[in-house]
Structure formats: structure tokens, C-alpha cells
Amino acid sequence: xxxxxxxxxxxxxxxxxxxxxxxxxxxxxxxxxxxxxxxxxxxxxxxxxxxxxxxxxxxxxxxxxxxxxxxxxxxxxxxxxxxxxxxxxxxxxxxxxxxxxxxxxxxxxxxxxxxxxxxxxxxxxxxxxxxxxxxxxxxxxxxxxxxxxxxxxxxxxxxxxxxxxxxxxxxxxxxxxxxxxxxxxxxxxxxxxxxxxxxxxxxxxxxxxxxxxxxxxxxxxxxxxxxxxxxxxxxxxxxxxxxxxxxxxxxxxxxxxxxxxxxxxxxxxxxxxxxxxxxxxxxxxxxxxxxxxxxxxxxxxxxxxxxxxxxxxxxxxxxxxxxxxxxxxxxxxxxxxxxxxxx
Numbered sequence: 001x002x003x004x005x006x007x008x009x010x011x012x013x014x015x016x017x018x019x020x021x022x023x024x025x026x027x028x029x030x031x032x033x034x035x036x037x038x039x040x041x042x043x044x045x046x047x048x049x050x051x052x053x054x055x056x057x058x059x060x061x062x063x064x065x066x067x068x069x070x071x072x073x074x075x076x077x078x079x080x081x082x083x084x085x086x087x088x089x090x091x092x093x094x095x096x097x098x099x100x101x102x103x104x105x106x107x108x109x110x111x112x113x114x115x116x117x118x119x120x121x122x123x124x125x126x127x128x129x130x131x132x133x134x135x136x137x138x139x140x141x142x143x144x145x146x147x148x149x150x151x152x153x154x155x156x157x158x159x160x161x162x163x164x165x166x167x168x169x170x171x172x173x174x175x176x177x178x179x180x181x182x183x184x185x186x187x188x189x190x191x192x193x194x195x196x197x198x199x200x201x202x203x204x205x206x207x208x209x210x211x212x213x214x215x216x217x218x219x220x221x222x223x224x225x226x227x228x229x230x231x232x233x234x235x236x237x238x239x240x241x242x243x244x245x246x247x248x249x250x251x252x253x254x255x256x257x258x259x260x261x262x263x264x265x266x267x268x269x270x271x272x273x274x275x276x277x278x279x280x281x282x283x284x285x286x287x288x289x290x291x292x293x294x295x296x297x298x299x300x301x302x303x304x305x306x307x308x309x310x311x312x313x314x315x316x317x318x319x320x321x322x323x324x325x326x327x328x329x330x331x332x333x334x335x336x337x338x339x340x341x342x343x
Contacts, residue, residue, distance in 0.1 A: 009048070009051055009052060009055055012055075018058075018059045018062065021062070021063060022063065022065060023063075023065075025065065026063065026065030026068065029065045029068035029069050029072065030058070030065065030068050032068075032072050033058075033068045033069075033071055033072045036071075036072055036075075036078065037051075037054060037058075037071070037078060037082075038051070040075075040078045040079060040082050041054065041082055044079075044082050044083070044086070046082060046085075046086050050082065050085045050086050053085040053089065053092035053096075054081060054082065054085050054092070056092065056096050057081070057085075057092060057095050057096045057099070057102075060095075060096040060097070060099055061099045061102070062099070064099055067099065067102050070102065070106065071102070071105075074105075074106055076105075076106070077102075077105040077106045080105045080110065081095075081102075081105055084156065087159040087160070088159070090155065090159070090226075091152070091155055091156065091159060094148075094151075094152055094155065095152075097275070098148045098275070100145065100148065101148060101149065101152050103149075104149055104152055104153070109153070110153060110156060113157055113162055113163065114150075114153045114154045114156075114157040114162075114163055114171055115153075115171075116171075116174070117171075117174040117177075117178070120150055120171075120174055120175060120178060121178055123146065123150070124143075124146050124178055124182065127142045127145070127146050128142055128143075128182070136186060136190060136267075139182075139186055140186070140267055140270065140272075140277075141272065143179055143182055143183070143267075143277060144272065144275070144276075144277060146179075147175060147179060147277055150171075150175045151172070151175065151226060154168060154171045154172060154175070155226065169222060169223050169224055169225070170222060172224040172225065172226065172228070173218075173219060173222045173223070173224045176219060176224055176228075176230060176278065176322075177215070177219075177322045177323060179268070179277055179278070180213055180215075180230065180232070180264075180268070180322055180323045181322075181323040181324075183264050183267040183268050183277075184211070184213060184264055184323045184324055186267060187260050187263035187264040187267060188211075188260060190263055191256065191259050191260045191263055192245075192247075194247070194249065195245040195247045195249055195250065195251050195256055195259075196245040196246035196247025196248070196249075196250060197209075197245060197246045197247075198236075198238060198243075198244070198245050198246075198253045198256045198257070199242075199243075199244070199245070199246055199253075200238045200239055200240040200242065200243045200253060201240045201241070201242060202240055202241040202242065206242065209236060209237060209238040209243075209253055210236065210237050210324065210325030210327060210328040211234060211235065211236045211257060211260065211261075211294070211324050211325060211328065212234070212235050212321050212323065212324030212325050212328040212329045212332060213232050213233070213234055213264070213321070213322055213323040213324050214232065214233040214234070214235060214319050214320065214321050214322065214332060215230065215231065215232060215319065215320050215321075215322040216231035216232070216233060216284045216315055216316075216318065216319045217231035217281075217284075217315070217318070218231075219231060219232075219320075219322065220318045220319040220320045220322075221318040222320075229278060229279035229280065229281055230268070230278045230279070230280050230281070231281045231282075231284050232265075232280055232281070232282055233282065233284055233285045233295070233319070234257065234260075234261045234264075234282075234285070234293065234294040234295070235294065235295055235296070235297045235300055235328065235332060236253070236257045236294055236295075236296060236297070236328075237296065237297050237325075237328050237331070238253040238254070238257070238296065239296065239298065254292070254294070257293075257294040258292070258293050258294055260294070261282075261293045261294045262293065265280050265282065268280050284312075284315060286299070286300060286303040286304075286307075286308070287303070287307075297328065297331060297332060297335065300335070301335045301338075301339070304316065304335075304339050305339065313339070313340075316336055316339060316340065317340055319336060320333075321333060
């Protein structure tokens, strides 16, 4: 790496708006860190673009100067940062966009293969069980932090060659399904707290009603990429003479499920300082944008048999139930199999 080029980049950083915004402890931490980083980059044999990516991360870290101290005190974390930035722009851009990922550099699990679905599920459960149920914003933020860290670990394994390409899409799909399941659960608790539980039946009997989320496109086909959106269709199994919720403010089940689906989509797409979880597309539902946001599964089957276009049948071949009631998910799979085989 050119010494002159490195010195020029350091000079640009020292004269940047970042340094002018730092308090005195932050400036001291940065002054101590920069020579150590420059030495690490030089020892690694990395070229000038690697240093440029690292300094962009430092600048994006802003006033979180505790990370400067973390990197100065942890040579292994600095070495990982240099190594990751050497893989190219993608990982460096992820860290710059989400500086909290710097915490992952001190986690030894970053050196191990990315977890399978069960491992990611345990990690998510560990994050969520520490939160209060009555604080949905905090729960959604925990989902975002889990997603960023999980995607980052998959990307590290991917770019280092530790994870085959087919398994990359498997892991990314696992992460998305876990998050959709959590969003559905969180939305269910919020909407039932307002309106009670949905029930259906006749005047003498009533049963619980279920919902499931069906993934189409890359989600259904287990082909998600790092920035893929989610194609979702929602189904319920409410039917009978009476279809309404049990709360003090009962509403019709169809309205309940529309509210629930809207809440799920909102939780997945709402913006925060950390960004959003996913882009969500619900236009593949029966009748497209003009159709109901949530469809009864029997009506869904009738639509597919009698009204759906050829491309809708083709899309159904790659659809999978990804979240919600196990019974309704199994029922959807039976419907899909019947429609795709003509049996």
C-alpha cells in the first residue's frame, strides 16, 4: 500500500466533519486508533481501497466513539475488520450502514460456519426473551438487530468460501421465515389485545380460527438473496354462521384478519434508524391488488381452480406456507398439491 496514499486518506479523515463533531474523549480515542489500524493494514499487505473502506466505516460510526476504544483494545477485531474489508465493498458497506455490526467482530462465532435454522432460532429466542411483551417497538428493533447480525454472518461465510452457494440461499430463507413468524406472532398479540380472539361456527358451537402466511417467488422457492423482497399471501380458515371476535369490541373475522395482515406487513416494512426488515409484496393474492388482503383457504382453492391465470398456477408451484398455524399450513400444502397435480 502506498504510504503517501494512506497518509492522504488519514489526513482527509482528520479534517472531516466526523472529527469536528467528536467530543474530546472521542477525538483522543480516534487519534490512538488510527495508527494501529494503519499498521494492521500495512502488515496485511492490503491495498489502498481496503484502508478507504475501513476509514469509511470509522466515519460512519459517528459519535459512537466507544467503538474506537473497542477496536484499539482488540487486535483480533481489527484483524477481522481488515480481512472483511479485503473481501470487497459489500461487507464494508454493510458495516458502514449498520455500525452495530462492529460488535460482531469480537464474537468468536464469526470464525465458525453460519448456524443452521435451529441455531438461528435459538439466537433469536435468546434476544427476544429478554424483552417486555408490551414494548412492540423494542421487539421490532430486536428483530432488526438479529437480522443484520444473521445476514452479516452468512455473508462472511459466503465470501470466505465456507458456505456453498446453495446453502447461502437456504440460510437467508431461514432467517426471513423466522422473522415473518415472529412478526405474525407479534401482530396477533397486538390485534387480539384490541378485539379479542377470532372464533367461528354456528349459534351453539364455536372454534378457534387460524391464519398462515404463504411465501411466493424467491421466498417460496428458497432462493432469497441478501436484498430480496418477500412475496406474501395470507390465508385464514374462518367459516360458518357466526364469524367474529370475542373481545369487548368484537369485529367481523374478515376485518380482524385484514387488520392483522396490515400489522404484519407494517412490522416487516416500518422504517427506523436501523432501516427496515424487508420490502413486502402482497400483490400475488387472488385477484391481485383488487383482491382481499387475506383470503379464506376454500375461496383460495376455488379461485385457483376456476379463475386463476396460467401464470398464477405457475407461481403456485413454488409457493410454500412459511408461518402461522401448523394445521392451516398443512392444509394449504394439500390444496397446492391437489391443484398442481390435478388430483
